[in-house]
Amino acid sequence: MKRISLLLLLMSVFGITQASIDNRYHLGLSDEEKVEFLSEMRQMLNSIQQITLGIGTGNKAMIIKAAHYAGNRMARATPQSVKDKTPVSFEQIGGPTHMMFEELAINAAEMDEDDADDMKYLLELTAKLMRNCLACHQAFTVN
Ligand code: HEC
Numbered sequence: 001m002k003r004i005s006l007l008l009l010l011m012s013v014f015g016i017t018q019a020s021i022d023n024r025y026h027l028g029l030s031d032e033e034k035v036e037f038l039s040e041m042r043q044m045l046n047s048i049q050q051i052t053l054g055i056g057t058g059n060k061a062m063i064i065k066a067a068h069y070a071g072n073r074m075a076r077a078t079p080q081s082v083k084d085k086t087p088v089s090f091e092q093i094g095g096p097t098h099m100m101f102e103e104l105a106i107n108a109a110e111m112d113e114d115d116a117d118d119m120k121y122l123l124e125l126t127a128k129l130m131r132n133c134l135a136c137h138q139a140f141t142v143n
Contacts (some may be wrong), residue, residue, distance in 0.1 A: 022141060025087070029142045033082050033098050037142060040077065044070045047101065048130065055123050058113040063122065067105035090140055097132040104129065 029037060048068030053059070075098035086094070104125050111118035 022143075024139055024141045025090075027085050027090070027140055027142050033079065033085075034142050036079055037082055038113065040074060043074065044133070048126065051077055051104070051122075052123070054108075055119050055126070058119060060108055060111065060113040063108040064105045067101045067108065069101075071102040071105065074098055074101075090137075092134045093132050095114070097129065097136075100129040100132065101126075136142060 047066040047070035051063050054062035054066065075095065078094075083091075104122065107125060108122055111122060113119065
């Protein structure tokens with residue numbers, strides 16, 4: 001019994017338990033890259049929050065601004081050193097996610113903010129876009 005707890009202690013000290021439980025793909029970002037990458041992620045969450053608020057309150061301008069923020073502009077802002085570390089499977093989710101934000105902005109521009117069905121449609125697009133957030137988080141870790 002004592003031996004087992006000693007083994008468990010050593011495993012947790014060396015992070016073995018964490019690595020074996022977390023079977024996502026490890027991107028191996030440096031501390032600096034993590035700070036920048038995760039801050040971009042929080043911006044995306046911010047955009048989602050603004051988009052849903054814009055839909056709920058019928059504010060097209062708010063939706064469009066927030067969607068553009070997480071669109072192509074953000075795709076271009078990803079540091080080259082991070083891009084070099086991410087596999088094709090990562091980019092296959094990441095690229096389309098930014099494009100879907102642009103699509104959302106284009107769709108919002110064509111909608112009537114006082115029409116409940118139009119706003120409902122935008123909410124559905126947002127939820128579909130968020131499948132990409134889920135898929136990527138399921139598969140990758142910055143560590
Ligand atoms: C192409 C991959 C990818 C996509 C798409 C993606 N993320 Fe992430 N995100 C990550 C990774 C990797 C992490 C770090 C997870 C980890 O290491 O446990 C992360 C972390 C985060 C975090 C935590 C930030 C922090 O400070 O720790 C938030 C918030 C987040 N993502 C929001 C989103 C939202 C919202 C979307 C969709 C609009 C999204 N992400 C789409 C890859 C992605």
